[in-house]
Amino acid sequence: MNQTKQAKEHEDGPMHLQKEDKNEVEQNELRFRRTSQAAILAQLPSRQTFFSEAGFTLGRRLSCIERRKSHLHQRASMTPSIAVGMEDDDAEEMVMANRRVSHAVSITDGVKSITDQWERTQSIKAMVASIHTKRKYRDEILQEPVQRTQIWKYQQKKAWQNFKQQTKNVLYQLELWSGAFKEIEGQFGTSVMTYFRFMRWLLFLNFYLMVVMLGLTMVPYVIKINRPWSFLDSPHPNNTGSNFTGDDFFEKALNCTKNYIGFLDNQTNSEDWGSKALDTLQGTGWMEHTVLFYGTYFNKTYSLPLVEGRLTYNMGLSYLLATGAAFLVSFFLLVKNSAKGVKSSVLDEGSGQMTQFCNKVFGGWDFCISNQKAAKEKHKNLTQELRGDLDNQKLLWKIENRTTREKAKLYSIRVVVNTVVLGFLVGSLYLIYYANNKLIDLQREFGDVHPIVQTLIQFMPSVTITLLNIIVPIIFKKLVEFEDYMPAFQMQITLLRTVILRLASLLVLMGSLYGMVVKDHDHFVDDCGNKRWQTINNTSEAPIKCWETYVGQQIYKLIILDFLVPFVLTFIVEYPRRLVYQKFHERFKVVNMMGQQEFDLPKAVLDLVYTQTLCWMGLFFCPFIPMMSLVKCFIFFYVKKGTVLNNCIQPVRPFRTSKSNSLFIAVLFISFIISCGPMTYMIGTISPSQSCGPFRVYSVENFIFFDTIRNLIFTFPSDAQKFFHIFGTMAFFIPAIGLTCFFMYYYCVQAVGYKRRAKLLKEDLIMEGKDKQFLLARVNEAWMYIEG
Amino acid sequence: EFCDVISKDNMGGGSSIFTKQELDDYQELTYFTKKEIHHVYKRFKSLAPNPEAVTKATKLSRDELYALPEIKVNPFKDRIVRVFSSSGDDSMTFEDFLDMMSVFCDHAPLAIKIEYAFRIYDFDEDDSLGREDLRKLIDRLTGEMKLGESDMEQLIQAVIEESDLDNDDGLSFAEFEHKMTKNPEFVTSFRIRM
DSSP states (O other): OHHHHHHHHHHHOTHHHHHHHHHHHHHHHHHHHHHHHHHHHTTSHHHHHHHSTTHHHHHHHHHHHHHHHOTTSOOGGGSOOOOOSOOHHHHHHHHHHHHHSOOSSOTTTTOOBHHHHHHHHHHGGGOSSOHHHHHHHHHHHHHSOOBOOOHHHHHHHHHHHHHHHHHHHHHHHHOTTHHHHHHHHHHHOHHHHHHHHHHHHHHHHHHHHHHHHIIIIIHHHHOOSSSOSSGGGOOOSSTTOOOOOTTOHHHHHHHHHHHHHHHHHHHHHTOOHHHHHHHHHHTOGGGGGSTTSGGGOOOEEEOOSSSSSOEEEOHHHHHHHHHHHHHHHHHHHHHHHHHHHHHHHHHSTTTTTTTHHHHHHHHOSOTTOOOHHHHHHHHHHHHHHHHHHHHHHHHHHHHHTOOHHHHHHHHHHHHHHHHHHHHHHHHHHHHHHHHHHHHHHHHHHTTTSOHHHHHHHHTHHHHHHHHHHHHHHHHHHHHHGGGOOOHHHHHHHHHHHHHHHHHHHHHHHHHHHHHHHHSOOSSEEEETTEEEEEESTTOSSOOOSOHHHHHHHHHHHHHHHHHHHHHHHIIIIIHHHHHHHHHHTTTOHHHHHHOOEEOOHHHHHHHHHHHHHHHHHHTTTOTTHHHHHHHHHHHHHHHHHHHHHHHEEOOSSOOOHHHHHHHHHHHHHHHHHHHHHHHHHHHHHOOOOSSSSTTOSOSSTTOOTTHHHHHHHHTSOHHHHHHHHHHHSHHHHHHHHHHHHHHHHHHHHHHHHHHHHHHHHHHHHHHHHHHHHHHHHHHHHHHHHHHO | OHHHHHHHHHHHHTOOSSOHHHHHHHHHHSSOOHHHHHHHHHHHHHHSSSGGGOOTTOOBOHHHHTTSHHHHTOTTHHHHHHHHOTTSSSOBOHHHHHHHHHHHSTTSOHHHHHHHHHHHHOTTOSSSBOHHHHHHHHHHHHTTSOOOHHHHHHHHHHHHHHHOSSOSSSBOHHHHHHHHHTOHHHHHHSOOOO
């Protein structure tokens, strides 16, 4: 600094010399004032608490306790002695001396009973001191005489605390993949790690779903205690043999099932090994009649030899309840996880631009990083981010000064871009719908072609969806640059648009399936609960004799594709790209421009959410889907870990960790609600097939899935029936909704009130601070007057 | 991870390094469990030049401490070692080391992390984060590439505007705490996993 000053002197000549001197004098005065102010400040009670070994937080709490319990006795030691005639060194010494002064508040204050004593020892952990000092204070507390009253309360608390500690120990050891997490964290920091944590959370969710679904449906099915082993072996419920009318639903179900099984056997018997292998991919043929799909389950009626009468395992009821329980479990876990996010985001008031600098400067360095290369990258990223944010701020200042004309131009551009985006979305959706319908035509045309071509045709809708999901987001990313938003908002809006694309494509698929399954068709006979039971006119369109299994197969195909495509892409694209970059980036400019693979966090998360949505949608039709999702999560963890550690560099603009986690959960929640929709509609309105599944035996003419539960309720005593009936009526629903709305409104209003109060308190604080400065200045003046 | 579990079990069985009283003490006075304390001791031992001769009273010098990977690449390593060294001369005994790891671990509450963070960031130790402190802090953060002078000024001004409530041109501990409790990234970045 001195050298530059001298250089400046030489440059600018004698005129500026006087200015420089003036500056120096002012600086000196400022320094002097600050030092003497520092001496006064050091004696303020708040500073003393900070200096004490208890630390600020603990000291603050202790002084509150002290104030509450002994407000009659003023502590005389609080009046400081004013030192006069301070010089630089003396002031510093005083600051240091105060540092070594022991606690302004005693750590043994307010310790009366043995529970208090124990609680105080627990709070020693929070002291800002070395272990040696903490031990000293702990011994001091234990030496204080206390009343040994209510020992049982203290013992209870202690036992509970020990128990919690033990369980924490055990759980911590069982934590899956914590070593892998540490590795990733050390190299990439916490933002990439949130993706892997999210994956692990989904893994456990799928595990619970698998346990629920398989435990209630597959396990009872495969237990071969006694016959029946297939529906055709089931005994007739009216085994007395009397009253067989033509409308007997059980007979009807038997006939339909015979027809369906005959049809399936025809198909599978004429297939060779190649077709059988293809069937595994598609879920057709021999797979259709396995426990994988809905079709094979049926109500089992056992006649146990030792038990009088019969034991029926109501598979239909358990199927419905398993699905319901699975959704409930998912809902519960989702809410629990998003509550964490909401809590932290409510704290973040005035988020975005206002607090970003503080947060980045003080929380920017990831202390977890342990790798030299990663540290260098982190430094680089931080610098870039800070520069970017400073540019943002300048941009904001520029935006405030935007002329009306510029604003108009920008808004019109935004409208155009939004229309284009909408156009793309509608176009993709139409493409999917078209692909679904074309499938039927193509099947007709190429009915007798080689099975592999047939398989490809079968996969066409799924492939369309997958391709669109890859290409269109890239287009969105390019488009959003025209809209000139703040970068963080750009990312959010692209994410939102991609999410809409993915969910909408799934909904369109569901819609076209619905069209196939529920609408009447010209070429088909409607029978046995299936609209496409048999073909008329001998067309080569295949009839669908069990529509639930058909839907399950479509979703199964999507899941297989969803597993294979990223897996293959990783090995075909990402590893070679790294090799190419390593070998050629110095020689060829093009390679250097393309750069290294960046870990695209939003896309990866969306993939996970998509898999989970497929899982929820397909639960009902294919109880094994949670297990498939589980396996996929497990395998993908290692694949992604490999590719991230070996092929990718850190993302240039890392996500803010907490916000990103709540964003992921929010997107997952939206998908959950959207997958609930078709399910509830189906259970409430559509009739099941009579040829397959646990609902094949109707009990009324227009049987729907939900009637299973209704029949169950009819078997309850009439008082219980009345109780359940109330749930269905408006008299229950409308007050329930009203009450829920009222509570929500109440909590919202409370939150608004708290925010307002926080704002007022902050303004008060600012005023108090100004008061403090004023008083300090006056005291200083008084000193200097006395001195001088 | 499974190997870690097995080795931890072995250590728990025949640990002769700590008496039961000491282990209980450490468990009470820090945020670690017994297994974690053993793990920390293992890491402490690995830093010493002569691991076999390490006892609880061994002091590690500053350069030996710098060998710990997370500390080595940390731009604030000198401040961390200074703040946690109980003897004030940048050397740490095992208890200091344990204390340091306890503050940085997952279980430590936010309040204690904020207090220690304030002490670490306070370069001139005047109990307030003034402009000079902020300047040094930002310099350390950016590493080899420095921000330009005008950028630096803009940044420091922005930070002070955001958080200084009493207009004393710096951050006191209360202001720092106020800001950091609302900063959700702070708690995830201010930790070292064992």
